[in-house]
Amino acid sequence: MAMKQLESKSALSEKEGIPQPESFSQSALEKIVTNRKHQPSAEDLITGILKGDKVALSRAITVVESTNPAHTSKVNDIIHACLPHANNSIRIGITGVPGVGKSTFIEAFGTYLTSIGKKVAVLTVDPSSTISHGSILGDKTRMEELVKDENAFIRPAASGETLGGVARKTRETIILCEAAGFDTIIIETVGVGQSETAVHSMVDFFLLLKISGAGDELQGIKRGIMEMADSIVINKADGDNVAKAKLAKTEFNRALHLFPAKSSGWIPQVTTCSAYEKTGIDTIWKIISDYFELVKANHYFDQKRQDQNQFWMLETINEQLKSNFYNNPEIVKLLEENKLAVASNKKSPFLAALELLSSYFK
Missing domain, CATH: 3.40.50.300 (P-loop containing nucleotide triphosphate hydrolases)
Known part of the structure; x- marks a missing residue:
């Protein structure tokens, strides 16, 4: 009995710890979400850009650089309004x-x-x-x-x-x-x-x-x-x-x-x-x-600008086609299957590519 009491008083014995608080406060999180600054509209950004506001310009560039498809319409509105200027x-x-x-x-x-x-x-x-x-x-x-x-x-x-x-x-x-x-x-x-x-x-x-x-x-x-x-x-x-x-x-x-x-x-x-x-x-x-x-x-300056505009139109088409191809649900599935077939030499890379393109354009 005395031995058990001695063990319980030992400095090496484990003591009950203090419970850890939550990793975040739910109420604080809700407050942050509620008070989060409203994302400016395309009209707000356009107005700021035309006034030379660097903050509006930076935020608009961030939207332009976004890969989120939901931002496409907003980006087009901003570019279209800014192009005449x-x-x-x-x-x-x-x-x-x-x-x-x-x-x-x-x-x-x-x-x-x-x-x-x-x-x-x-x-x-x-x-x-x-x-x-x-x-x-x-x-x-x-x-x-x-x-x-x-x-x-x-x-x-x-x-x-x-x-x-x-x-x-x-x-x-x-x-x-x-x-x-x-x-x-x-x-x-x-x-x-x-x-x-x-x-x-x-x-x-x-x-x-x-x-x-x-x-x-x-x-x-x-x-x-x-x-x-x-x-x-x-x-x-x-x-x-x-x-x-x-x-x-x-x-x-x-x-x-x-x-x-x-x-x-x-x-x-x-x-x-x-x-x-x-x-x-x-x-x-x-x-x-x-x-x-x-x-x-x-007049070389104007001609070069015109040629560049046409070049970037074609580049945009190429980029969009590539993006649509790789984001097509059917292609995503077929692509993985063809990767395995090509890797194991069951199908040539060229035949696999032709089959994928045929499936996409059918």
């Missing part, structure tokens, strides 16, 4: 390999533009992970000065599953930014190769950022990107790199002479700059201004 900006695409200093350059360039009275919208595309499908969206943190500028708007977007790394709704976002009064739209690509083609199809001027000593001056980097570029800028031309940057400029100028003349009549220019020291930025803007003076005078 769009197409009044210049669109500049900026690309370059990772590490070339795109974010630093865009901040220096954007800050310069706002200092001369421009309203700048920066649309950046961050690569999405193919494993987790997530994206850091850290461009705003790398543009500390520009993000605080009243005449600038920065919107990062995840590339998602879009081929080439261009956000699926970047084209529509441009329209909204133009309707909000931004006269200079800058689009930064992921810089992984194929994104350049997609961005080139939605901008007026294509700028390629390079650094000296990267080993590709004589290659002229990739021919396709070189042919698309309207200007090549050698960044990080500061400190010990000044001489190297000048040499790279000479080499790229020689490489450009090997390519056929552009249909715009423009001769691509090569220059150097230091985004870190903010030198050479005014020269780049002078090159861009000269380009627009030429292409607007010879």
Whole structure:
């Protein structure tokens, strides 16, 4: 008996714990749901955008980027209302390999533009992970000065599953930014190769950022990107790199002479700059201004915009057909069956694809 009492008084004995509270308060949850801010209507967003309200612009872009089919009608209403107020900006695409200093350059360039009275919208595309499908969206943190500028708007977007790394709704976002009064739209690509083609199809001027000593001056980097570029800028031309940057400029100028003349009549220019020291930025803007003076005078600017509109109509059709195909309930079932058949070599990939397409279009 004494032994049992001793055991019950032992510090090692288990004591009754304090009951844990609920993981959340039901009443608090109901209050949050009740007081949650009402989602603005399409009309509210349109009114805000046309007034230049950045909050309304951001919320409208979020709706545009949504993959929820329930938002389709709202998106169409917003785009349709904003379209008459769009197409009044210049669109500049900026690309370059990772590490070339795109974010630093865009901040220096954007800050310069706002200092001369421009309203700048920066649309950046961050690569999405193919494993987790997530994206850091850290461009705003790398543009500390520009993000605080009243005449600038920065919107990062995840590339998602879009081929080439261009956000699926970047084209529509441009329209909204133009309707909000931004006269200079800058689009930064992921810089992984194929994104350049997609961005080139939605901008007026294509700028390629390079650094000296990267080993590709004589290659002229990739021919396709070189042919698309309207200007090549050698960044990080500061400190010990000044001489190297000048040499790279000479080499790229020689490489450009090997390519056929552009249909715009423009001769691509090569220059150097230091985004870190903010030198050479005014020269780049002078090159861009000269380009627009030429292409607007010879009507290439308008023709290119028309061609781009037609291109994006066809791209939208392709995208919608693809989406409808993979979301068709019958196709979803048949697709899994055919995947197994193809994997086990019971059916060729080509025959499986033809059967799936035949089932979809029947």
